[in-house]
Amino acid sequence: MIRLGYPCENLTLRASTNHTLRLASLTEERVQAKVAENLKDLERILRWNREAGFGLFRIGQHLVPFASHPHFPYDWAKAHGGELGRLGALAQALGQRLSLHPGQYVNPGSPDPRVVERSLAELRYSARVLTLLGVEDGVLVLHLGGTYGDREKALRRFVANLQGEREVLRFLALENDERLWSVKEVLRAAEALGVPVVVDTLHHALNPGQLSLEEALGLAFLTWGTRPKVHLASQDPRKRPGAHAFAVAEEDWEALLQALPGPADVMVEVKGKEQGLPEKARVYLSPQATPTAAHATEGRSF
DNA sequence: TACGGTCAAGGTAGT
DNA sequence: ACTACCTTGACCGTA
Numbered sequence: 001m002i003r004l005g006y007p008c009e010n011l012t013l014r015a016s017t018n019h020t021l022r023l024a025s026l027t028e029e030r031v032q033a034k035v036a037e038n039l040k041d042l043e044r045i046l047r048w049n050r051e052a053g054f055g056l057f058r059i060g061q062h063l064v065p066f067a068s069h070p071h072f073p074y075d076w077a078k079a080h081g082g083e084l085g086r087l088g089a090l091a092q093a094l095g096q097r098l099s100l101h102p103g104q105y106v107n108p109g110s111p112d113p114r115v116v117e118r119s120l121a122e123l124r125y126s127a128r129v130l131t132l133l134g135v136e137d138g139v140l141v142l143h144l145g146g147t148y149g150d151r152e153k154a155l156r157r158f159v160a161n162l163q164g165e166r167e168v169l170r171f172l173a174l175e176n177d178e179r180l181w182s183v184k185e186v187l188r189a190a191e192a193l194g195v196p197v198v199v200d201t202l203h204h205a206l207n208p209g210q211l212s213l214e215e216a217l218g219l220a221f222l223t224w225g226t227r228p229k230v231h232l233a234s235q236d237p238r239k240r241p242g243a244h245a246f247a248v249a250e251e252d253w254e255a256l257l258q259a260l261p262g263p264a265d266v267m268v269e270v271k272g273k274e275q276g277l278p279e280k281a282r283v284y285l286s287p288q289a290t291p292t293a294a295h296a297t298e299g300r301s302f
Numbered sequence: 303t304a305c306g307g308t309c310a311a312g313g314t315a316g317t
Numbered sequence: 318a319c320t321a322c323c324t325t326g327a328c329c330g331t332a
Contacts, residue, residue: 009325020328068311268325
């Protein structure tokens with residue numbers, strides 16, 4: 001069985017969990033307005049996903065804009081914790097698994113302690129969001145970052161700086177990237193931290209190391225206690241290697257199906273978001289009628 | 303209202 | 318040295 005999801009926004013609904021603002025206009029009032037917008041759209045997306053048969057969603061990092069910034073103006077966890085708890089419970093009820101994926105600025109393996117501290121701040125924010133949502137199977141996906149001219153030292157720093165981050169480690173999963181860290185190397189870091197591994201198929205195609213996709217998935221799936229997560233993307237043929245296409249190519253979908261060792265949660269990372277599924281993947285969508293719709297359309301037994 | 307330059311942060315690779 | 322790119326476009330001043 002496969003569950004499908006997509007990141008950050010829904011093009012059909014024109015809903016996004018990534019509404020943000022400029023640092024120059026950072027005030028409590030402005031941030032509160034953006035959070036309200038993001039949470040409202042998150043709820044719309046969760047409900048839409050249930051109807052359409054999707055089972056995963058990645059929340060954008062701007063859910064609470066600038067939450068990890070030193071100038072952030074209020075206690076966001078206290079202010080929004082209640083609403084996050086409600087939405088997390090709703091997600092569970094609607095069968096939606098939630099995740100976050102901090103970006104390229106988050107480098108806990110950096111040799112610069114200031115970069116490490118800022119990175120940890122963003123990771124703590126992300127983990128706190130998942131805690132407040134109350135989602136047991138929530139995932140916080142992260143790349144290993146740079147190599148800084150010495151891969152071994154970089155990997156050791158990465159592990160050392162995350163060791164002891166209990167709340168982060170509870171949700172953390174590590175992902176391979178397209179140039180620097182292949183699945184095999186990510187597995188080493190993940191094993192050291194006791195966290196699972198997300199295989200990204202496009203990154204793997206560009207940076208496979210010695211492993212076939214099937215081997216990579218086989219090893220990665222062993223690291224999961226909950227249902228394994230995979231990232232699926234396709235190359236935009238008109239752009240440089242690594243650029244995401246609007247939709248997943250049929251052949252990439254077929255290749256993943258062939259290589260999957262078992263049930264998986266597949267996060268589809270394409271520009272077309274929920275519209276970017278290949279035709280053959282649509283059979284894995286499992287539409288659920290709402291109670292009202294069910295009453296309206298189903299025959300009565302009495 | 304639409305457009306286009308710009309936006310917290312890091313690091314790499316190509317030019 | 319400069320630029321494009323990345324998990325993800327959205328913001329905002331100006332016309």
